[in-house]
Amino acid sequence: xxxxxxxxxxxxxxxxxxxxxxxxxxxxxxxxxxxxxxxxxxxxxxxxxxxxxxxxxxxxxxxxxxxxxxxxxxxxxxxxxxxxxxxxxxxxxxxxxxxxxxxxxxxxxxxxxxxxxxxxxxxxxxxxxxxxxxxxxxxxxxxxxxxxxxxxxxxxxxxxxxxxxxxxxxxxxxxxxxxxxxxxx
Amino acid sequence: xxxxxxxxxxxxxxxxxxxxxxxxxxxxxxxxxxxxxxxxxxxxxxxxxxxxxxxxxxxxxxxxxxxxxxxxxxxxxxxxxxxxxxxxxxxxxxxxxxxxxxxxxxxxxxxxxxxxxxxxxxxxxxxxxxxxxxxxxxxxxxxxxxxxxxxxxxxxxxxxxxxxxxxxxxxxxxxxxxxxxxxxxxxxxxxxxx
Numbered sequence: 001x002x003x004x005x006x007x008x009x010x011x012x013x014x015x016x017x018x019x020x021x022x023x024x025x026x027x028x029x030x031x032x033x034x035x036x037x038x039x040x041x042x043x044x045x046x047x048x049x050x051x052x053x054x055x056x057x058x059x060x061x062x063x064x065x066x067x068x069x070x071x072x073x074x075x076x077x078x079x080x081x082x083x084x085x086x087x088x089x090x091x092x093x094x095x096x097x098x099x100x101x102x103x104x105x106x107x108x109x110x111x112x113x114x115x116x117x118x119x120x121x122x123x124x125x126x127x128x129x130x131x132x133x134x135x136x137x138x139x140x141x142x143x144x145x146x147x148x149x150x151x152x153x154x155x156x157x158x159x160x161x162x163x164x165x166x167x168x169x170x171x172x173x174x175x176x177x178x179x180x181x182x183x184x185x
Numbered sequence: 186x187x188x189x190x191x192x193x194x195x196x197x198x199x200x201x202x203x204x205x206x207x208x209x210x211x212x213x214x215x216x217x218x219x220x221x222x223x224x225x226x227x228x229x230x231x232x233x234x235x236x237x238x239x240x241x242x243x244x245x246x247x248x249x250x251x252x253x254x255x256x257x258x259x260x261x262x263x264x265x266x267x268x269x270x271x272x273x274x275x276x277x278x279x280x281x282x283x284x285x286x287x288x289x290x291x292x293x294x295x296x297x298x299x300x301x302x303x304x305x306x307x308x309x310x311x312x313x314x315x316x317x318x319x320x321x322x323x324x325x326x327x328x329x330x331x332x333x334x335x336x337x338x339x340x341x342x343x344x345x346x347x348x349x350x351x352x353x354x355x356x357x358x359x360x361x362x363x364x365x366x367x368x369x370x371x372x373x374x375x376x377x378x379x
Contacts, residue, residue: 012211015211015212015213016211016212016213017209017210017211017212018209018210018211018212018215018284018285018309019206019208019209019282019283019284019285020208020209020210021206021208021251021254021282021283022215022247022283022284023210023214023215023218025246025247025250025251026215026218026219026222026243026247027218028246028247028250029222029243029244029246029247030218030221030222030225030243032246033222033225033226033239033242033243034225037229047225051221051225054221054224055217055218055221058217059213059217062213089211090210090211090213090214091210091211091214092208092209092210092211115208115210118204119198119250119254120198121197121198121199134218
């Protein structure tokens with residue numbers, strides 16, 4: 001019988017952990033480096049998203065291996081798994097899933113606590129910066145590896161004065177897995 | 186309903202209460218982030234020396250902030266003024282907070298008066314890093330060297346800090362040594378203080 005899927009807390013307790021402040025400060029140093037190199041806030045946003053995408057494509061393998069979740073039947077379950085297990089396993093916080101649209105293809109992930117942004121304040125010169133863009137890239141990359149093409153955007157950002165972090169995740173389409181080799185070779 | 190509400194919103198980040206530092210994230214989250222940091226920097230440089238410098242700069246930023254945070258939280262805003270004091274602060278407190286354990290060893294250099302070494306069997310940041318042969322002696326521990334440099338510089342002990350891989354007999358992965366070479370003024374001050 002396959003091992004039962006673990007709960008979020010058990011999952012987090014079973015992985016090796018490191019101080020969140022090291023993580024937060026390293027992320028800050030990285031964003032600062034990007035700002036110095038690229039200078040344009042939009043470029044930094046794109047670069048953060050791309051880095052997140054790279055991370056997401058590898059992160060999903062680790063997640064599936066360690067969490068033993070079974071295949072999600074629909075997008076609703078996917079969103080729940082990301083919010084309860086995914087975030088918990090890697091960042092130690094859970095998100096809530098809200099605001100489903102009528103077709104069930106678009107939802108919001110709301111984070112109250114975000115280890116990426118401790119000690120951070122956005123200066124006036126960087127108002128267009130999506131500081132947490134890495135996270136949206138991670139989700140997009142991870143879902144693409146499991147055959148879902150999505151679009152992830154930030155709706156609310158505490159660094160901009162909102163009261164929580166909210167990402168809008170929209171499923172664009174399911175991409176069937178392609179067989180990489182031609183059959184007649 | 187009275188009494189039900191969201192957590193208090195702070196307009197100024199400086200007004201938020203300081204966390205107790207117990208929050209954790211998974212090691213793999215940090216490892217992924219660090220690997221992206223290194224990969225990004227590799228695209229921005231032409232030589233290994235530049236890559237090391239950039240990693241060191243990133244670490245420097247972390248070190249400066251870690252010093253402020255820990256001085257306030259762990260040491261009640263007391264400042265270290267002696268060499269051995271700041272070294273043992275780094276070797277125990279900083280290492281314990283950042284990496285979950287005190288550093289493996291702290292040694293004084295035998296050849297030069299101004300050199301000290303902190304060694305670690307396996308640096309946390311290097312755990313999932315493998316260096317290709319054509320990159321020679323490059324060690325991502327330069328990031329940690331940057332952290333140490335950041336702490337020392339901002340505490341008033343300017344130094345040159347570098348990371349070196351020391352292969353050990355019988356161990357597959359090399360040990361990392363952080364070499365700290367203090368500036369002359371630090372030693373003069375130490376001598377004056379007696």
